[in-house]
Amino acid sequence: MAEEAMLDYFYSTRSLQYMVAESMSKNSPLFIGNLLKKVNFVGASDISQCITRHLRFHPVNEFEPFLESSGLKPTEYTHLVPSDELFLNKLLLENHHVLCYSGVDPKRIGKIFEEAREVFGYETGVLASKIKAYEDLGFSRLFLSKLIACSPRILIGATNVQLPKVMEKLKALGFDSDWVMKHLSEEASYDWSSVYRTLSFLRDLFVDEDELRGLIREHPRLIFEDSGEWTLILAGFQTKLGSSRSEFCSLFQRFPQVQVERCVMNLRSCFLFLKEIEMEDDEIRRVFGSHSWWLGSCRLKKTSSLLINLKAYKSRVCEVVKENPEEIKKWTMGSKVEPLPDTEGYMDSKAMKTQFLLDLGYKENSEEMERALKSFRGRGSELRERFNVLVSLGFNEKDVKDMVKASPNILTQACDVLETKVNYLVNELGYPHSTLVAFPSCLKFTLQRMKLRFEMFSWLRARGKANPKLAVSTLVASSDKDFVKYFVNRHPDGLKHFEDLKNQLL
Template sequence: MSKNSPHFVKKLIANVGNESDYVKRSVALFLNYHPINEFEPFFESIGLEPSEFSAFLPRNLMFLSDEVGLLDKYHVLCKYGIARVQMGKIYREAREVFRYDKGVLQSKLLGFEQVGMRKDFISRAVRFNLCILINGINEEFLELVSRLKCLGFENSLFEQKFFETTSYNWRQINHLLQLLLQYLGCRRCPGILFDHSGRRRPALLLIGFLLKFGCSRSDICSILLRFPQIKVEKFVWNLRRAFELLFEIEMDAVNIGRIIREHFTWIGTCRVMKASYLLCHLRSGKIHLRQIIVANPLELKKWTLGAKIERVPETKEIRLQRDRNLRIKFLTSIGFVENSKEIENVLKICRGKGEELPERFDLFVKAGISESDVTKMIRRAPQILNQSAEALEAKINVIVNELGYPVSKISSYPKVLQYTMDRVKVRCAMHRWLLEQFVVRSTLSLYSIIGSTKSCFVNTFVNRHPLGPQVWQEYKLKKANSGQY
């Protein structure tokens, strides 16, 4: 023990001096009056550092013989080939192993042999996964090994899987095995049984995923038996990523389920890109992307991480969707609420190109109408935005500069911009003539003059003067080929 406790020996020598002729006698004399704590060299000899074992030193004990069974457990572990320096790890992480009643530890190790495990495997297993010696976990571990042997699995397969990870949860693996046997009828358990079947439970998530998308028991059993060479955790992650892509492009549940069932294997082995990235780089709308995938799900293989993205040819649907998005962006910028009933009604009427709408808005502002009043105009008559900026500018110029109306008349009756300028000019000319004849008021609104129907205008204004019909016909003849009025 002292040979493997250099720190303890160095500390002891420091107390008695280091003259070679007197070291042995000095140590013996020192120990007569200063008995040592035997736990210190013991803990150091099994691989614990002094800073670690200080917390483990018993308060009222000095000699190893006082700790009943401690050395017995040490010798049992040595018998099974557990290296001395590894015992410190066992004491640190599974201290209860050294406190078992007499014969308990021996019986646990014999239990491993009884299920066919070799001593060298038991030694490696204990070093690799200490929990198999702990009560409860030990029984679950042995139960799993026994059940696998009953199913015809060789210990070599189990031993190979055992050393791939230290995160096994034996209870969950037992539950998964029971699920595979009783519910799915799958007796030839695949490698997924040991594939990170710990706290994350990816195998159970995988089965739940398949059931959610309509796979039958026989389908799931068949899938698991021909499971690809990939970690289940990664496979489930890839499936979830593909599902998120299909969900984000608003694909219906029926098609999502069909695609995942029919192309389950390769979807789980491919890491597809995110929907936002695809839509941006493909320059495609959600509708078009859905159509492509539904028609040929294998197209998803082209959109995996690391693959070169080739843009989808722009279709009418893509152009319409992009223009709609621009119109929504413009309308929300001037005060409309996105996804509201009001904005949907405006979108149905407003067919102007989304990229040109800001220019048309600015045109009204430059003409002297405040931004708030322009917004009110658009709410009352969204169709005015369907005209080009040049046409709007020409109409404003006629109404304000030629006919002499203030710009406020346009903001109070924006629909005047919907009519042809020939109609506006003819009716305004007729109104001025009637004013000169003192048969109408000068305070009439543009709506009364321009917005009324042809028959109403004739009955209300033209026929109020005996020469009115004749003058009206003369004005109409001048503009006969210019448009309707």
């Protein structure tokens, strides 16, 4: 009854065309519902009279039911409703009529209003002439109505020159307008310049016309998904990887059954994964050159999660991928990732680590030993080498054992790095070996951090702003924020000198 009352109001009182008035009253349930909340009525029988009385003193904004009945939701049309107009104007209604007469579904006209609002301000005859220009190019009314609903902006400015070029290329390949209509989505918006560029790229890539025809028939999304933009992005990605023409063709001919955007995202994820496991660039190119067609359908787990689940270091995972890239298929989202099998080299290395820990005084098969094994990175032979380097630098073997047990991570560093840090602390700064035995964790910090902290400390001490007996652990281990707060700021020029040192050392 409310709909009938609104129809009577729009048609009889406002003198809108009957088709428009009927659509606005019957296809705007949210608008009608909101209106009923504002009207006081006793029963259904007096709804019509109450609405008529209400509208006499409270005229509605006609753009709201017009846009809702044209296929838009309130969240989509709220910003389109004019703030200075209540009533639909003559030109808007005329152009609306032209669109409907041309075969455009009234429920799709909201999208045209949203994307090409200028169309509804055309003077009498302008819109009809633009539509006729496309009809003169040989487009049927049915096909043109679908094009307008999908690409409203073809009605703005001069006739879109790329659209007929696209149709000409497709027609030459054996695809008619019915085929194009079948693969156009009214939910999408098409840029025919981009479609033309994509089609031209594929035409240049495939010399054999039959191959190109088969490709487009099998994967029409290559030219229609996002107007072909993702296909061009994919081409750019593969070009940067150094793909050859034959590799390009192989990728498109064996294109995975996924959206082009998803394919690009998956390839990017795989590329980042290979970079994160530190694979060489030439090897990455080799993997993508031969395997892009299925990598595009692999949505990988995060690298950090994979390394944990595979229970392997980056170097090991990298070697596995080099030997057989198809192992990657087992590491996708939703799959259960099994640890990599132990290699002979890994078992030998573990045995060396175990023997090294036994020599340090750990008990075999104890929880303490298991924790220590997890703390040590690198090959077993490297741990012994690094241990021997510390002994050669003036520490006795017992002290080195105590240092390693207290801070196992110091042996994750290369021999030359350990030697440089010890020489700096002992030979340049003059700290006794006992200082490092008491605080071995200082060797975990970078040499740049050490130099920055100790040079700043020396500068403050020379100006009487620091305790000469300050512990190494306090200097090196405190956070940057605390170091600035409790030491650097003791001198008015301290912060400036600290920043100058940073620029020199870091």
